[in-house]
Amino acid sequence: MSLFGLGLDSTLSIIASVASLALAGAMAVWVGKQSGGTEQMMDISKAVRTGASAFLRREFRIITPIAIGLAVAISLTSGFSNGVAFGVGAALSGIAGLIAMKITVKAAVRAAQATTKGLGHTLATAFRGGATVGLAIPAMALIGVTALYMLYPEPITIAGVGIGASLIALFIRAGGGIFTKAADLGADLVGKVEVGIPEDDPRNPATIADNVGDNVGDAAGMGSDVYESYIVTLLAAMLLGALIVSEVASKGLTLPFTSTQLIVYPIVIGAAGLIASIIGALTVTPRKMTDPMKPLNVAFIVSAAIAITLNFVVTTVILDSSALSYALFAATVMGVILVPVIQRITDYYTSYKYKPVKEIGESTQWGYASNMLAGIITGLRSTMPFMLAIVITLAVSYAVTFSISGDPLIGIYGTAIAAMAMLSLAGIVLSIDSFGPISDNAGGIVEMTSMGEENRRITDQIDAVGNTTKAVTKGFAIASAGLAALAMIQAFQHEAANIFVNKVLVYSLSNPNVIIGLLVGGLLPFFISSQLISGVNRAAMRLVDEIRRQFKQDPGILAGTSKPDYAKCIDIATSASIKQLFKPAIITVASPIVLGVVLGPTAVAGLLMGAVISGIFLAYHMANSGGAWDNAKKYIEILGKKKTQEHEVAVVGDLIGDPYKDTAGPALNTVIKLLNTVAIVFVSIFFGFVNI
């Protein structure tokens, strides 16, 4: 038994969150104090900031009425507390997006200027900008859920927080994903391919939109994605914790833990991971260095080691020193280990240091089709070790907790705890990730302001690292989405069984409702991907028209004598991306509700499972195919083959990969989780009118 009551556990979580937010603030201040460089640099930075703000403002203007409508609907169907929770989840998610956006823009220009002081300083500036985002986001998720739980100490009554997080994440992640790639594709299609000016050339009217896109999609998008995973996983573990004691009691058994202990345990795991992330983030300082990947790796290893140690301590304190407690601790170890394993797998398939990307690079000599197929193959193939890592984590964390407790639900709780331990490292993972778009943008600014060879060399170096960290974080985000969803599906099944006690709910593969659900769910990732990629295509085509128009109307732009109309391009990308988002968003929200109302909770459970099954592999395939093409292009460039036919082929591969890795792939994470949060919040209306 714990020595502490609820009060102290929550206090621990609040202390960790506040400390994390304070450090994030301090890092933001540190970044702000760095020099922003020349007036030209600040001008560009301001243009990007203005564009990014315009995008977010427009998104929020559209989301707000939808969110209010949803808050009312949730309050009416699932209680006022859920409505409040929804509001908190959505508001914090919006704030997280805003912070990510603002600090990324700020840090980018300062990192560009820091190149004058050397690699170490540039890295530290970019990393601390990233850490501001990385530390703030899980802290807000943790403090938000903790506060809600203190207000309403019954997890199911605050499940709305998940739907709030998911909705905003969908808009920022998928909307941002369309925006960023439409801008990128449009800029490249005309700039690089048609008129042959380099990337980030200020003569390209879509350059600023492209830079805004890096912030919108990569920084704000990834932030809201992980924020969502964090909340959904935490919530699922808490829901399962709340269910265990009563279920065990109904079987005539007793458990040495109270409900409260099992509910707060995942919260405290989150707090432990956050403290570990803080310490890890502090190890990156502006010292001299040659390999910028090293300090990032050290930061992660420090965080992971501390997380494991702290998890051991909090397990014995919050729970006890019984065999079952140690089994749950073992599950947290599995979760922590999964992070570097997934990162290593993703790195292998997407970095030009290894065979797969090298082969894609070499395939360019055979032409477009071969390069295209080589990228597809790599992405498809990478799903195998990814699946094995997830299955082993699930199987081991289930096996240890089930074998000691003898209760399947505790085994499932064990898998949710493993997922939570994985997510608890979000602080350091996101810090390292957010470093990516900052260094990318810093490189853009160096390019646009023609700062010089040496500065460009430094930003190229950190940009290469940033590309790797961005790619591996995608793997983390997909795995976390999958585990979050799998935990939530279990919570959903039990909640539905609790609510519909008068119905026999058979979640079996021989129930046609489940089969229909699986088919519908299995379809959704495929169909929604098509919507999102075509959204990119359509938006990009509109941008292409606009860029061509500007070049044609004012030949001075290409000559470098007059300034292109950046704002117009941003405006087109914004309106197009929001427009393209509606259909997928409505399908995602509506399908579990419609299926639940018509066929009942068993069909919904099938739908949720089907979406995870096809969704995580499709997402991983798309993320890794895209990442691999991107780095195959870099590989060709490193071989000194710029401006060859092979490079041209590789550029096309990269163009194709963009919507894969930055739009459809990551958006699927959000879709998978949104389906689950909608299902759990609306479970009480899933009567199932038809019973086939």
Place this chain on the structure above:
Amino acid sequence: MSLFGLGLDSTLSIIASVASLALAGAMAVWVGKQSGGTEQMMDISKAVRTGASAFLRREFRIITPIAIGLAVAISLTSGFSNGVAFGVGAALSGIAGLIAMKITVKAAVRAAQATTKGLGHTLATAFRGGATVGLAIPAMALIGVTALYMLYPEPITIAGVGIGASLIALFIRAGGGIFTKAADLGADLVGKVEVGIPEDDPRNPATIADNVGDNVGDAAGMGSDVYESYIVTLLAAMLLGALIVSEVASKGLTLPFTSTQLIVYPIVIGAAGLIASIIGALTVTPRKMTDPMKPLNVAFIVSAAIAITLNFVVTTVILDSSALSYALFAATVMGVILVPVIQRITDYYTSYKYKPVKEIGESTQWGYASNMLAGIITGLRSTMPFMLAIVITLAVSYAVTFSISGDPLIGIYGTAIAAMAMLSLAGIVLSIDSFGPISDNAGGIVEMTSMGEENRRITDQIDAVGNTTKAVTKGFAIASAGLAALAMIQAFQHEAANIFVNKVLVYSLSNPNVIIGLLVGGLLPFFISSQLISGVNRAAMRLVDEIRRQFKQDPGILAGTSKPDYAKCIDIATSASIKQLFKPAIITVASPIVLGVVLGPTAVAGLLMGAVISGIFLAYHMANSGGAWDNAKKYIEILGKKKTQEHEVAVVGDLIGDPYKDTAGPALNTVIKLLNTVAIVFVSIFFGFVNI
């Protein structure tokens, strides 16, 4: 109650099969009697025939020891009868492949010669060649299963027939798929793209290999695929039929039918469809015509109408005139209707008459990346109506049979009967499909022998129709694979429950075994696709080297003065395709066995379901993306844009689509079914040593 016993039912099936085989024979004789044209034409035909035989001989030489080993393993684990059934299934499948190959080659050269007599005669020659294949294959499947059932009147004891069919199908379908696309890709990469000679130019050393590939992949492959679906579906329906009476009795209810009636009912549905197909096939005659699609459509409609009528008759005769019988008849109607619905959906997404392909064609003006993405989008999007069609068929056929019987297992039997009714039209569907590769090859022969503008116009016309029928049959094959697998998964769950009576088998989405199975199964289609596409790429690269070598060593080849070494290219493509097949084949056979032995039948059920869920959508996406790119290229050509930049882009799209639509996509059908047949045959050894 039936007026007839087992004897007459089987007799009906045998009569239909023999009639169908006789008609197939007569058509083959008719085709054989047509003129084979000039000596040059016969030479080419002979080269293709020799190449095709070389491919098949080599395949059989490798399969035979594997098949013998498997027959022994099956006999030992699942009884001698299953071993015999396996042998029958495999042997008939091999014969079906041989027939398809031989007649396709024979008919192609005669259809080419028939162009001298006009469109009507060409169509009839190509169609009757196709009908030989189309009528022989389901007849052999039906007569094989009927004979086995007469020998061993217990369906589970002859389940091995499914594994035999599946194994050969995998080798012919997937091995042939790699062969055909490697040959095609290799020939195009050097011929069209590098040296700029047209398709089917006899100067290209890989031309004959490419032609052989059309026979191997399209004709033999599709034939063995549908043969496999037919057998698996029939078997699943019979297995379910055998289970119903005892299950219903165990609930204290009685059913007006005997086990035997429910087992022979699907056989008789198959016989009815075969008779309907025969009559439909006879409507295509060498008369005057302008639109070659029309007589094919008429043939199908006639068959479908007759099938529905006959199904009504056999339902009342074999079963009775009760409401439940009519409900089962309604399920057969759903199955028959599904065929044109799936065909229409597939046609919409892959024919240049409609918006999707036109848009892909127009995207070529934006360059390679846009065309690529447009094709991906179309394929992904097409999964939505496809899913709806399948779900509605399943839901309605379940609902009508369940609502009248009140028994879920009868509802599931209803869905299997719908699937069987769909497959019962395989005769006419395959006839129309096999027409495709024949007209394709006829076009090739006309081109290679420079027969003249008018002849080429006729073959172009029937080739366009053939492309459509090939594309829509892919949709049929995927849907039939999905339905066959879904029926088999149900049979598997019940068989396992019958065998492991001492175990509680919970096939629930909250069972971690099921979840692990779903994850592993969901992965397989993605991973195996990567293996197959990379197999094509590797084999094609080896061919490219060879073609380049020949062009370099002997400049007379391109000048047209010396003959290239066709045999060498065929040999390379054959050995490469077989080599690339081993890993996917072993993974497919081993994964259900390993999972079953380690984790037990619930994990296997999860695996089977996971593979269907991700597999059918991935297969449909790949088939339709590929088909759409192919026809987008044709669309560009029809617009008169040959030799423009846009056409070049479209050619690349087609190249990328080839392994999608002709290798990975169709192979997934076979993988999905092979997993199921392996699972049902080896079910008795799935103890599940570990129980997590």
